[in-house]
Amino acid sequence: MAVTQFEVQGHVAYITLNRPEAMNALNPELRWALSQHFDEVENRSDIWLAVVTGAGQRAFCAGADLKHRALERAANAEQKAEWAKLTSDTLPLNQRWDFSKPVIAKVNGFALGGGLELALACDIIVAADHAELGLPEPRRGLIAGGVGVHRLPRQIGLKVAMGYLLTGRHMSAARAYELGLVNEVVPAEQLDECVSGWVEDILRCAPLAVRATKEAAMRGLDTNLRDAFQARYPAEEARADSADALEGPRAFAEKRTPDWQGR
Numbered sequence: 001m002a003v004t005q006f007e008v009q010g011h012v013a014y015i016t017l018n019r020p021e022a023m024n025a026l027n028p029e030l031r032w033a034l035s036q037h038f039d040e041v042e043n044r045s046d047i048w049l050a051v052v053t054g055a056g057q058r059a060f061c062a063g064a065d066l067k068h069r070a071l072e073r074a075a076n077a078e079q080k081a082e083w084a085k086l087t088s089d090t091l092p093l094n095q096r097w098d099f100s101k102p103v104i105a106k107v108n109g110f111a112l113g114g115g116l117e118l119a120l121a122c123d124i125i126v127a128a129d130h131a132e133l134g135l136p137e138p139r140r141g142l143i144a145g146g147v148g149v150h151r152l153p154r155q156i157g158l159k160v161a162m163g164y165l166l167t168g169r170h171m172s173a174a175r176a177y178e179l180g181l182v183n184e185v186v187p188a189e190q191l192d193e194c195v196s197g198w199v200e201d202i203l204r205c206a207p208l209a210v211r212a213t214k215e216a217a218m219r220g221l222d223t224n225l226r227d228a229f230q231a232r233y234p235a236e237e238a239r240a241d242s243a244d245a246l247e248g249p250r251a252f253a254e255k256r257t258p259d260w261q262g263r
Helices: 028-043 066-074 077-088 114-120 148-156 158-165 173-178 188-203 207-220 225-230 234-240 243-253
Strands: 004-009 012-017 049-054 059-061 103-107 110-112 124-128 132-134 170-172 184-186
Touching: 004 028, 012 028, 028 077, 049 059, 049 188, 059 103, 059 114, 103 114, 103 188, 110 114, 114 132, 114 148, 124 173, 124 188, 132 173, 148 158, 170 173, 173 184, 184 188, 207 225, 207 234, 207 243, 234 243
Parallel strands: 012 049, 049 103, 059 110, 103 124, 110 132, 124 184
Antiparallel strands: 004 012, 132 170
16 A cells, blocks of 8 residues: 555645554655655646645654664664665655745644644644644654754744643644644534635635745745845746736736636
């Protein structure tokens, strides 16, 4: 069975972590497959956004596959070399600092450790009401080294984040929403419909405008307000010189729906 599912519908890529028997835990094969999918999302001009989720209803992703780590110690040299090759060829979403296209995390259960780190790297998080989120690595003698120790304080504030980072506690989906970590929480049976609403709203926007907005917002966080405003943004320059930049005002004046081309 494939460790991921990848499907493109219209301009949307749907990526599913497909190890439900292991709560979609991240082993080398799954990490590598996700890396390949995000490469494709970034490189294909016909893909305008992505949705990532986990198979089943128990977990979005339970984090690193600790059982696999135990197996690594007993593996033969050939198997270790194969896993090392997969790891060296893998670039996770949480380390793609300039990923241009929007990504929605559809959190359908536990998002723990590396699973939460994957969600934190997404632009929008929509969660089922039974979901739990957390970075429990210290309880395993580890740290949230997949950028979680850095992203969580930036996204919910230092003191609150340290409360979770230092204890390994889980937070409910409702609490994550209160903290601004999650955009929307709905009953599990409404999760697909809710995510579809977010997808449709993004697709109503010009794709180059969406990418320019994301680039400016994310890069601007690294500097002061004046410098952020005055900086040059390649995605914005591409948008300003695009056919879609003309199509938007023209469609508004003609009282019709814009026909975005993504160029």
